[in-house]
Amino acid sequence: MTTYDAIVVGAGPAGSYLGYLLARTGRRVAILDKQRFPREKVCGGGLSRKSIALLDFDISRVVHRWLHGAFLTCQNRATIVKDLPCAVGCTVLRNEFDQMLLTRACEAGAHFLGDTRFTDVNTHGPRITAQTSRGEFSGRRLFAADGVASAVRTKVFGRQLVSHVPVLEALIAVPGAALQSFGARAVFDFGSMPRGYGWIFPKRDHLNVGLYSPFGGTGLRRRLMEFIDRYPAMRVRGPIEFRGYAIPLRNRAGVFERGPVALLGDAAGLAESLFGEGIYFALKSAALAARAEVERDAGADAMHYTRLVRDELLPELRAASMLAKTLYSFQDFTFRHIVCNGRVNQLFAGLLSGDTSYRECLRKTVFTAPMWMSKSAPTTNIAIA
Ligand SMILES: Cc1cc2nc3c(=O)[nH]c(=O)nc-3n(C[C@H](O)[C@H](O)[C@H](O)COP(=O)(O)OP(=O)(O)OC[C@H]3O[C@@H](n4cnc5c(N)ncnc54)[C@H](O)[C@@H]3O)c2cc1C
Secondary structure (H helix, E strand, O other), X not given: OOEEEEEEEXXXXXXXXXXXXXXXXXXXXXXXXXXXXXXXOOOOXXXXXXXXXXXXXXXXXXXXXXXXXXXXXXXXXXXXXXXXXXXXXXXXXXXXXXXXXXXXXXXXXXXXXXXXXXXXXXXXXXXXXXXXXXXXXXXXXXXXXXXXXXXXXXXXXXXXXXXXXEEEEEEEOOOHHHXXXXXXXXXXXXXXXXXXXXXXXXXXXXXXXXXXXXXXXXXXXXXXXXXXXXXXXXXXXXXXXXXXXXXXXXXXXXXXEEOOEEEOHHHHOOXXXXXXXXXXXXXXXXXXXXHHHHHHHOOOOOOHHHHHHHHHOHHHHHHHHHHHHHHHHOHHHHHHHHHOOHHHHHHHHHHHHOOOOHHHHHHHOOOOXXXXXXXXXXOOOOXXX
């Protein structure tokens, strides 16, 4: 039996990117996934510029649309058009994006096994043994990148570590002219989901439409249909494919590793509460885990990865959570004074581009609200085609 330096469970962004980074350092890496690749993943496929900036290779082959701005709206009535000089991100299909990351990992030397479901783990003894549907794998370290319902997390850390909220999306084929009407813009609708928002992300041949709230919510399917019906661009459409899943919002105990087992991405509860963005945190946690591995071999202590996550990710995630809870609790106020204020909404665009931190955004919006509130720019009324 081959003994690996790292066994990575899950070939989503967290697992494949970690596999890529570790294989490049010459480590023997196995990436296991229960699915055959390429595989579908329920996801809006909105990739922020700060996520793209983490990768040291070109992703333009899998980009469906570069996003240079957004329609910021409340139920497609009052609408602000926000355009930016540089792309703030892009849209991708997750089957294509994840396959590209996995290919990179394999080219760097990682060994991929699809159709291989993790079932249990034995951490006793000098080596760790992962049991899977295709036999046992032995290694020095086990990285759980197996998503929000992580089986590794359940086995090693118990059931209660990570809380999550349900999210619903729909894939809708619309005529080319309707697709083009979005141009290089996404839609963020702050009136279609109570205490949350609705999104429309244009892809090459369809729209990805969904609803998210950090508070969760009920009646998602009915609300999503109402949201869709509000937009003339989606009146003429093919059959709608609904897809629901969950976004993790909190690691309740702030625990990210135990002995030789570490948690990454959704498995670790690392997604942000404001937009529900998870891909950035999956990639970033992979980068931190790879860095911790290298620095541990050079003498850093056993909990180095945990320290890096606590220092570099948790303060941002906490600020995102405070922003989300405050802004979505006062949705009308937020739309009028934050979304419609050009200077303030620029800060939020900066969250996606990476030009603004969540802590800075919290300080400059919520904490100093009385100072800028009276200067809100007037709302422009336009209807989306
Ligand atoms: C509806 C919806 C829309 C979203 N939209 C966005 C968005 O637009 N932008 C954004 O940034 N984030 C978005 N997210 C969040 C984003 O999808 C996740 O945060 C991201 O996929 C996390 O990546 P990951 O690598 O941690 O896990 P995943 O991408 O979930 O990958 C986990 C992998 O582990 C495998 N696996 C699971 N169990 C096992 C097992 N037992 N054995 C072996 N393999 C296993 C799975 O097959 C999968 O390939 C959205 C989420 C949802 C639900």
